[in-house]
Amino acid sequence: MSSLFLANELLDMILGNLNPNLPGDRKALLSCALVNNTLRIMSQQRVFRRVRITYGTVYKVGVAFTDSDDTNGPRFLDIINTNPAIKQYVEEVTVQVILPGVSSKILACSDRVTFSMYGILSCQLRRLRKFSMVSSSNIFTWCEMDQNTRLFLRDFIAQVQHIDFTLFQDLPASLFWTLKRIRHLRVQNLYWDVIENEDDDQEYSFPRVKLESLDIGFGMSSMEESFEDATECFFTSCSPFDLSHLRSLTFSCSHRL
Numbered sequence: 001m002s003s004l005f006l007a008n009e010l011l012d013m014i015l016g017n018l019n020p021n022l023p024g025d026r027k028a029l030l031s032c033a034l035v036n037n038t039l040r041i042m043s044q045q046r047v048f049r050r051v052r053i054t055y056g057t058v059y060k061v062g063v064a065f066t067d068s069d070d071t072n073g074p075r076f077l078d079i080i081n082t083n084p085a086i087k088q089y090v091e092e093v094t095v096q097v098i099l100p101g102v103s104s105k106i107l108a109c110s111d112r113v114t115f116s117m118y119g120i121l122s123c124q125l126r127r128l129r130k131f132s133m134v135s136s137s138n139i140f141t142w143c144e145m146d147q148n149t150r151l152f153l154r155d156f157i158a159q160v161q162h163i164d165f166t167l168f169q170d171l172p173a174s175l176f177w178t179l180k181r182i183r184h185l186r187v188q189n190l191y192w193d194v195i196e197n198e199d200d201d202q203e204y205s206f207p208r209v210k211l212e213s214l215d216i217g218f219g220m221s222s223m224e225e226s227f228e229d230a231t232e233c234f235f236t237s238c239s240p241f242d243l244s245h246l247r248s249l250t251f252s253c254s255h256r257l
Contacts, residue, residue, distance in 0.1 A: 011042060020047050048089040051076060053120065054096045066115070070098065073116035080123055087123055092130040097167065099135055121156050130184075131157060132164035142168045142175075157182070173233045176240040180207040186215040192232040209241050213248035 018025040026047065033043035053076060056068035067074050080086050095117060154175060157163050162184040165171060172193040234241050
């Protein structure tokens with residue numbers, strides 16, 4: 001008795017109709033992964049293409065980003081350590097910080113070297129093209145993070161083309177020097193911290209960030225603030241940004257008419 005089978009192209013089209021963000025479709029994909037090796041690979045590619053990691057907060061000493069009971073960071077780190085092949089499927093990572101009832105500014109950091117976010121981002125995610133850090137509250141300021149976290153994130157985003165850092169307020173323009181791989185940037189605002197020195201051209205000899213899309217002002221209270229940030233950080237001779245390749249520009253604000 002001959003066995004019936006479908007060509008891989010047809011299987012790919014069938015699985016392509018399932019949305020891994022929907023609980024029912026995700027469950028179906030996970031079930032398909034148990035059938036055989038071909039379906040396992042196809043299903044895992046869809047389930048792990050876009051990964052969202054949630055973290056809670058601990059309010060002692062104002063520490064955020066922690067492996068609390070309601071986070072899925074340690075679980076995902078265990079998955080990729082157990083099955084390293086999954087790392088090659090990850091194209092987008094979103095870190096979401098859950099801040100129930102928090103209204104005052106707190107430090108955005110972790111006080112543990114075993115923090116799962118460090119382990120996940122230290123893995124070789126060779127196909128990663130987009131990294132986002134988001135929250136429902138605009139209470140994180142970049143300069144208020146501990147230095148180790150800032151250095152870690154700066155080194156990590158140097159590998160990624162698409163950055164969404166709307167979690168943070170007041171990103172320094174100098175952060176983007178040497179980050180020449182970035183092509184798409186979304187931020188709340190930037191502040192100009194580059195000291196102009198006409199006698200020192202060596203300071204600004206780094207390759208500039210050739211942005212193709214820019215969304216600035218997310219979370220800001222007025223459009224005027226967005227324009228002021230752009231004028232100071234993008235249209236000066238020593239700016240770390242090159243806008244000659246820009247194809248999309250968005251000025252946003254949270255103002256409601």
